[in-house]
Amino acid sequence: MIQYVIRRLLISIPVLLGISVVAFFMVRLVPGDTVTAMLGNSYTPDQAEALRSKYGLDEPLIQQYFLWLGNVLQGDFGYSQFTNTPVLDAILARLPITIELAVLSVLIAIIIAIPLGTIAALRRNSKFDYGASMFGLLGISVPNFWLGTLMILFLSLYAGWFPSGGFVGLSESIIGNLRSMLLPAIALGTAVGAVAMRMTRSSMLEVTNQEYIKMARAKGVSNERLIWRHALKNALIPVVTVIGIQAGYLLGGSVVIEQIFGLPGVGQLALQAITNRDYALLQGTILFIASAFVIVNLIVDVIYGFLNPQIRY
Amino acid sequence: MSDLWYQLKKNKIAMSGLFMTIILIILAITAPWIAPYDPYEMAPDARFAEPSLAHFLGTDQFGRDILSRIIYGSRISLQVGIISVGLSFVLGTLIGVVAAYYGKWVDAALSRLTDVMFSFPDILLALVIMAILGPSLTNLMIAVGIVYTPIFARIARGSVLSIKNSLFIEAARSMGVSNLKIMWKHILPNSMAPLIVQVTLSFAFAILAEAALSFLGLGVSPDTPSWGIMLSEGKSWMESAWWIAVFPGIAITLAVFSFNVMGDGLRDALDPRLKNESS
Secondary structure, eight states, rough: HHHHHHHHHHHHHHHHHHHHHHHHHHHTTHHHOOOHHHHHHHHHHHHHHHHHHHHTTTTTTHHHHHHHHHHHHTTTOOOOOOHHHHHHHHHHHHHHHHHHHHHHHHHHHHHHHHHHHHHHHHHHSSSHHHHHHHHHEEEEEEEEHHHHHHHHHIIIISOOOOOSSOOOOTTOOHHHHHHHHHHHHHHHHHHHHHHHHHHHHHHHHHHTSSHHHHHHTTOOOOHHHIIIIIIIIHHHHHHHHHHHHHHHHHHHHHHHHHHHHTTSSSHHHHHHHHHHHHHHHHHHHHHHHHHHHHHHHHHHHHHHHHHHHHOOO | OOHHHHHHHHHHHHHHHHHHHHHHHHHHHHHHOOSSSOOTTTOGGGGTSSSOSSTOBOTTOOOHHHHHHHHHOOOOHHHHHHHHHHHHHHHHHHHHHHHOOOOOOOOHHHHHHHHHHHTOOOOHHHHHHHHHSSHHHHHHHHHHHHTHHHHHHHHHHHHHHHHHTTTHHHHHHTTTHHHHHHIIIIIIHHHHHHHHHHHHHHHHHHHHHHHHHHTTTTTSSSTTTOOOHHHHHHHHTTTOHHHHHHHHHHHHHHHHHHHHHHHHHHHHHGGOOOOOOOO
């Protein structure tokens, strides 16, 4: 097992390096000059040169990359060229909101997926099964930003049950925090729930057809015990992986959802960095999000390895 | 092929998806004849008109007819689907086939490249590419095409790996058939099934991606009748004119739904093992 974890860690290193290359060079391809954007309309060439020199923008691109990578490895992501604050601080300040959004979305997905998928599989070809399958298909087809918009319209503006946007910190009010996060989490978690529900259903169908379940049934094990103790435990292994894979969707989706609901998370920060042509901030956020995705996948793979000892890559 | 059609015909949900897709294609082709109004025509007197007999789905803040804009919007969505999925299919399949066929360092390098691209959330990657290329329909199609390339590369690679050591490939190789011809004539046609399924599913993703990018203001130009743009504009008027944001959303959902169910049906028909197991 340790060998497997080490091997997975080693495979992640070139991928993380590749991410750093793409994050750095792709952002540098974005048109527009940060320095002139920062200085506004009235500046002298000397001022521009001084600023370029300050941020190392006058060095050759390759050199800038290695300088940046070296700093990143020491925890220095550079300074936002617009707010003049450390990029890492800006990301870390907003990270709890994005993590909370992702965790709540996954929780909502699990609450939807596991009971719905299990019951649909156990009542195969029933009306419930067809209804659940339809929910699964609709859930992956509805754009999360439209679902969010509809919820704001009906649940916030018309019913007045939830705020239509903005964020309340956990330290300010737990209830207020949940009220501000619930709608974005539902908008983001529905698609994940739909994918996981479809996986739970097909996985349960496969498991319940296996010999050991038939044997347990023949031995007179009660239906509840059969489902909870034997079938569901094994059927959930691929569901864990599917939810893990969806981490990328959650991180990408957070860009749109945070914007709609006015949540000051990492996704909104990335969008602001794109709009402001803030190189350092954009490089930092892209690197952070993509690396987070790789690390989440690594953790999911390791959990998968623990859950299913047959799996070794 | 006839067997595939027979299998597909038995799947009612997949057939409903196919039917909806055909309607979408007909709408896109016949838009100039069936749209009741010019989608760009502004009518100051008819601003924010509620759904009525004159305007079935109402009008927007400039008095433009929502139904006409949705009908024309189907052209944008299909165009994005066809071109961007076509691009990712060609690029991805090429990368996947070459990686699997040549193996060793070629495979290692291309697979790591695919892994790196997979690590970026699709919308974020598309947003950055759009920031580089600038907002326009062509650039949007390129961005979405690049974003969905790795999935085709991975599927093509897996598919080729499963048949590359088959007897008929060995036979072709021993007869001195060139690598290019083996890949084009023998490997590619036999690796097509999962790729066809992915094409259908990617159509759904492409429509969603276009809408999301346009919604965020980094997609097509604001006056274009794109469903994402309509939704984005409608959001500002939601409290007073709900129809501006609601109807384009329904159009996106139905289009994406039809491609998703068709993709599911195709997968079931092409892989009988999954039939009746996956929904």
